[in-house]
Amino acid sequence: MATEIYNGQGLAQAAPDPTLAKGKSILSRRTAIVALVLVAECFLLFANFDNAYLSLGEGNTALLGKNVLEYGYPRAWDGKNLVVPFYETTVNEDLVWVSHPWLQYYLAAGGIAVFGQTNLGARFIFALCGLLSIIALYYLTLRVSGSVRLAGLSALILAAHPLFWMYARQSRYYAPTILLMILVAIFYLKWTESLKKSHLAGFVIFSSLLFYSLYTIWGFEMLAIGVHYLLFKRSSRSMASFIFAAVAIGVLTLPFFLYAPPHFHRDAPPSPDGYLTRLIVHLWKVHTLYYPVLTLALIWGAVAAYHRLKGSGKPPSALKWRSDYWLGLSVIGYVFFVVLYPFFTTHYMLPVLPLGAIFVAFAVLRIREHSRWVAAPVLALLVSTNLFHVLPYIAVDKLHLDGPVAEAVMLNPTWTHTPGTPLSHYVTEQLALRSYAFDFLGFLTHDYEHQLRGVVTFIKENTREDQTVFVPWNDADAIAFYTGRKVGYHMETSYFKNENLKAVAPKGDDADLIVPLTFDLPARYYAGERFYSNYERIKLPFPKEYFETYPNLDFFNFRTNRQTPSWFYVFVPKKGGEAGYAENR
């Protein structure tokens, strides 16, 4: 294959390779590869949605999406159920959800309108956004780098990333954000080259949509584009249009920002306290679960140094630095900003996925310029194992580097909402060589039994639509979405100032069915007299495994957990009690 150079208008063959057939056959081969990748990706993104049920965030999106169909906007209270407020100010006085931008709720509504209140309905459009992201990344990388090979490998690395599969399959803002980040950059760059109104319109529309998907990365992408334009693309011919675009985006986004300014948990506002610790944790999350940038850089450096020592010199490279790469600073700026928020959830680093794919592809191709026989195994290890990702931690363990210095610069990367276990626990218990890619394939092709599936099935089969169920708050939205029952959950409302919210919040835990799985109570609570006297217990034969596992790779099991207890209790009122479960059986 010859080196293909993209000149902004189309592909130009820099120098035809005489050993290859004509361009047509190259194109057909390339088309076949692209088709194969996209077909495989369809399987990875759309197959077996029912295997894992909606996680906490997905349940929120799905239930609000259902309410969008009813009210036209994401109303938290539908007259029966209150979408679980993550904290008081997630819902305003009118009981409208205001702590997240709304695009995800409308996308979910679209899927639910077509496919119903099912996993497919909740997730379909998001997976579609994931699929389109791969195609979009190809074109963005091609435009930025001019290299078909880099563009193809970047798209392939994103398409082969198990974390990308995981996020793109979820009914949450993840895949739309990735897609829109890329589309914004593409249309901005297209406009700077063509100055066409259609490209400017695309830039304005996709920028505004990105705001409504995740406005933190939107802010940094707008900033990066503004600086990029002023430094590299400014011209008297385009300035007025650029200003118009900025104003248009402002008009399309500012009203929502004023209506629903950022809200935070009362106990966890953004704070510089602990900033460095959070930054370190998130950077190691990026390394262990997204892209092993440090290991790759070391391999790249080692290969280059080896060839320099051998006297081979620096090989000529088609991968040159271009000013458009500066747009990537938006993601880096985002990473350094978002860790002000005092949580450790892995998906906060989501915008790293597309940019990281380009970096990794770039590094692999640079390694290949030194030695293709090093690059091939590097690529294989990258896409099918986590060896490079965890190599620094393996070094700590095997070289006995654990100590105060290691503990200061290398933290456990699996911290989630709260700080996690110490580094020593990660290294001795959690650190493992594995293949998330094959794990994921196994997950897609095997039945996955889990607690939420058991609960939903039981509720559907054993309760009436007018009955009330009390469930763990983290599953409440999903259960309301799947079953349509009135769903109660534990929520502390004593400090709420929002009287409307207080009025509709669930109260107490009496119900026609109680799912007594919770993080918040001592074990003896459910072994107390009240429950012995008033309820009978029913064993559900599903794994008692209810750590919030699905949204991230950190703790997801991929296969039915056989190590945890194989059943758990639910409570139903005893016959003759107030509720009707017993009569309903």
Added chain:
Amino acid sequence: MQKTDKITAGEISLTLGLIIIFGLVWMKWPVIKVSSKTLESYNLSDPNLPSWSNGIGLSLSAKPVDAPSLDAPLQPYRDLISRYNAYIVNVRIEGASYPTMIDLPYDRARLTDAAGREYRCLNRSVAEQTSDPKLKQMLEVFDWSIVNNTFTKQERLETGLLLFEPGEAPRAPLSLYLNFYHHPYKQVDIKFDYYQSTIDQARSH
């Protein structure tokens, strides 16, 4: 990239071949633990109350109990306890900023003696027969997950009573096997051995 730097069939074959090999390795060993070190340890300094710790805030201990040596909360159940091989199990989770959650299912608890005889855990059947809520709670407390409160950093201490078949003159040492699941990390097997002197000691108090 150089102009003639085409991707060869060898490179593609090597990459795909390695991926297939890694897939085969995964089929045999889906998770390969790296470290041979552990933070876990037993504390056997008190032979009557051996304990186990995971090194990051979780500890379990178990003590054989006999009718004469009962603590106050167990005194009302002297007759009942005298009919079984009874153990008091303590689960302690220190307050911490990270969650520790375990499940200790009764159906995985075992007691064996030196002759290899196994004594079944009878908590379920005894609990079903009693109407005493306090006793029920002591016999069923481990049906519920035990977790520290990570937001308030509160510790958690749960104590349960394990009742095993009495057997006939069990031969020391008696070995108590507890199996629990430490969410979301792993299943843990721990074993406490009680030698004759320990058992006698427990029964003579």
